[in-house]
Amino acid sequence: MHYLDHAATTDLRPEAADEWLRVAQTTGNASSTHGAGQQARRILEESRERIAAVLDCDPIEVVLTSGGTESVNLAVQGLWRARPAGSDAVVLPDGEHHATLDTVAALAADGARVVPVRLDAVGRIPVAGFRDAVAGGGIAVATALVANNEVGTVNDAAALAGAAAEAAVPMHLDAVAALGHLPLSFRAWRGEARAGSGLVALSVAGHKIGAPVGTGALVVARSARLAPLLHGGAQQRGLRSGTQDVAGAAAFAVAVELAESERAAESVRLASLRDRLVSGVLARVPEAALLGDPDPEGRLAGNAHLLFPGAPSESLLFLLDASGISASAGSACQAGVAEPSHVVQALGRTETDARSVIRFTLGRTSGDADVDALLSVIGDAYGRASGAGR
Ligand SMILES: Cc1ncc(COP(=O)(O)O)c(C=O)c1O
Incomplete structure (x- = not known):
């Protein structure tokens, strides 16, 4: 997984x-x-x-x-x-x-x-x-x-x-x-x-x-x-x-104590992993956009929050999950229906956009293999999910 x-x-x-x-x-x-x-x-x-x-x-x-x-x-x-x-x-x-x-x-x-x-x-x-x-x-x-x-x-x-x-x-x-x-x-x-x-x-x-x-x-x-x-x-x-x-x-x-002692080095490692994840996704899905602060200093090192226009979050999450990748829409799920993210709407985005986002977050056990696995499936998953969304 x-x-x-x-x-x-x-x-x-x-x-x-x-x-x-x-x-x-x-x-x-x-x-x-x-x-x-x-x-x-x-x-x-x-x-x-x-x-x-x-x-x-x-x-x-x-x-x-x-x-x-x-x-x-x-x-x-x-x-x-x-x-x-x-x-x-x-x-x-x-x-x-x-x-x-x-x-x-x-x-x-x-x-x-x-x-x-x-x-x-x-x-x-x-x-x-x-x-x-x-x-x-x-x-x-x-x-x-x-x-x-x-x-x-x-x-x-x-x-x-x-x-x-x-x-x-x-x-x-x-x-x-x-x-x-x-x-x-x-x-x-x-x-x-x-x-x-x-x-x-x-x-x-x-x-x-x-x-x-x-x-x-x-x-x-x-x-x-x-x-x-x-x-x-x-x-x-x-x-x-x-x-x-x-x-x-x-x-x-x-x-x-462990998290604090590792924080400085981990931030550098996760930021570089995140940057590879974001650039890799954008190369495979040119329609996608990074939300939040594009300045790496202004966002959490392990956070990549992406908008996938036309692809409902739950479809994309389902397809990713079927490929062994766990991510989230970053919002509460009620009765299996993803609520549009109130945070995405607070950025001035539409409700449709707020239903088409995925949050990828990296941590202590994340490595290149996790990013590679995502990059190997995201293009196909987006194609299928956005088709379903049209
Ligand atoms: C910013 C923020 N506040 C509060 C909470 C709630 O914390 P907990 O899940 O430990 O109850 C979370 C959990 O995701 C969070 O991200």
């Missing part, structure tokens, strides 16, 4: 799997005061420190969660629900992940006002537009992606967080797609922001970097006012009650 969908989830790292199994076989609840509990607590807090070192934040700021969706929900809902009187709005750029979009839709049903920010043609959040939105008054929370998970466009996280700090608005960054691909610094992006405003929360997920599914974290600044989603034993500063997943934390720590 040629797996070209590493942004959906990537291979479990053997070191993380070994660590998970080792720790999972030791007994102890990290909240218990006896020796076994203290041993679990020690592993947990050491893991939290290692995760914090990579995200460049204080260990106490790391709230361990079950993954990206929970982290985003805790941040966006939590900040909105703890808002001061007179602030009811959410600044929501177009093209965010559904974890954010659908959370904000749920808050809108509870009375939140939504302030949109339009993306530019390559899928970037314009800093000026974001600044205007956060300066508008009455903003309870602003949110933004560090990098877009579909088209791979990298945002200027420092400038966006700076705009939120200037406006004294609490802000969340979704760094799920960026983790392991870009340097992340909660401390630097938070800067000198006033207590409770500027960047106060940052989401990451373990399964995007080779930790087990079910691991993740939300970095929460000490000064943030955040209402918890889960109530119970008041673990993790009362922000996320529930017995803590020590083995998951330990595996996440191993994976995130």
Whole structure:
């Protein structure tokens, strides 16, 4: 199989799997005061420190969660629900992940006002537009992606967080797609922001970097006012009650350290593999077009997001899958019918275009053979899928 969908989830790292199994076989609840509990607590807090070192934040700021969706929900809902009187709005750029979009839709049903920010043609959040939105008054929370998970466009996280700090608005960054691909610094992006405003929360997920599914974290600044989603034993500063997943934390720590240590070299390797993939596809399918930022510096190294005019995504994906190639349309599939990508439409493309895209994403285990396999079938697959689409 040629797996070209590493942004959906990537291979479990053997070191993380070994660590998970080792720790999972030791007994102890990290909240218990006896020796076994203290041993679990020690592993947990050491893991939290290692995760914090990579995200460049204080260990106490790391709230361990079950993954990206929970982290985003805790941040966006939590900040909105703890808002001061007179602030009811959410600044929501177009093209965010559904974890954010659908959370904000749920808050809108509870009375939140939504302030949109339009993306530019390559899928970037314009800093000026974001600044205007956060300066508008009455903003309870602003949110933004560090990098877009579909088209791979990298945002200027420092400038966006700076705009939120200037406006004294609490802000969340979704760094799920960026983790392991870009340097992340909660401390630097938070800067000198006033207590409770500027960047106060940052989401990451373990399964995007080779930790087990079910691991993740939300970095929460000490000064943030955040209402918890889960109530119970008041673990993790009362922000996320529930017995803590020590083995998951330990595996996440191993994976995130490895991903960070490999990041610089991997980015170079993946970018060159991606460039070969893109130029190879465009040579075989001249009608195709690369979406997102054409500047390699402005997009995630492993992301190639292509428009195949006239070829429905699901037909192309089906034909590729039949040839042993796994890719994605980059959008949720409901009842087998691909929804048109809201991200592609946010770039100003038509709904038809938004139904004719494929996202190829490369990762740690990707190599030349995967790209070669795709290039050997893409011309024929496009011919057949676009015929079906006419
Ligand atoms: C940018 C972004 N945010 C949030 C999520 C949700 O994360 P999870 O799948 O860990 O719940 C994803 C997953 O693809 C993502 O890419």
